Amino acid sequence: MNHLIAPSILAADFANLQRDIEMINKSDADWVHVDVMDGMFVPNISFGFPVVAATKKHATKPLDVHLMIVDPDRYLKAFKDAGADGMTVHYEACPHLHRTIQAIKELGCRAGVALNPHTPVALLEDIIADLDMVLIMSVNPGFGGQKFIDNTYKKLNDLKQLSQKKNPGLLIEVDGGVGEHNVTKLLDAGANVLVAGNSVFSSANQLGAISNLKYPEKLLQL
């Protein structure tokens, strides 16, 4: 499949959120990545339902909502109502993961599970067939602009092998420290959805930065 690009609005200018979402609308991006943090599961608080709903109001592309929160079951319906098209919950935050995944699907959303850097892919063996997507965290969740962790390539390889056995249509998303310096290596390792925050929004040419992730074979000089 052609890979997908999901710019993360965590790195957007919140005082100009509509402008930044409109930039994504007219870009080569496929989704809008929306990072929700609760100050409990991760040591940072980002935003909640009103910002997700405001994003939905302007976005012409699906909202890929990444829930970095404890006990996400409490809020799945509220995030669906705010405009989520897909929801990704953390393996480490869900003691009844199978139930949580079924609940996301019953809401009509694409269902994903995220793994922190220390969580092995093998733990997904008995749930992977039920998933639409797995998100491999390539930084510790909580903040944008962190350094990419190299062990991610090995985890992407592990996940690709497991998905070939148990769920060949699986979306494999990588999130954290992604930019044009590692895009080709990530795609080769098996990623097919790339999240990018700072590498897009700190660029003087944001549309060009997104194009370079979508079409790395013809990298533009930005």
Ligand code: DX5
């Ligand atoms: C981190 C978030 C990421 C973040 C990525 O906890 O899940 O989506 O926005 O930011 P960059 O691309 O700047 O590493």
Ligand code: ZN
């Ligand atoms: Zn994210």
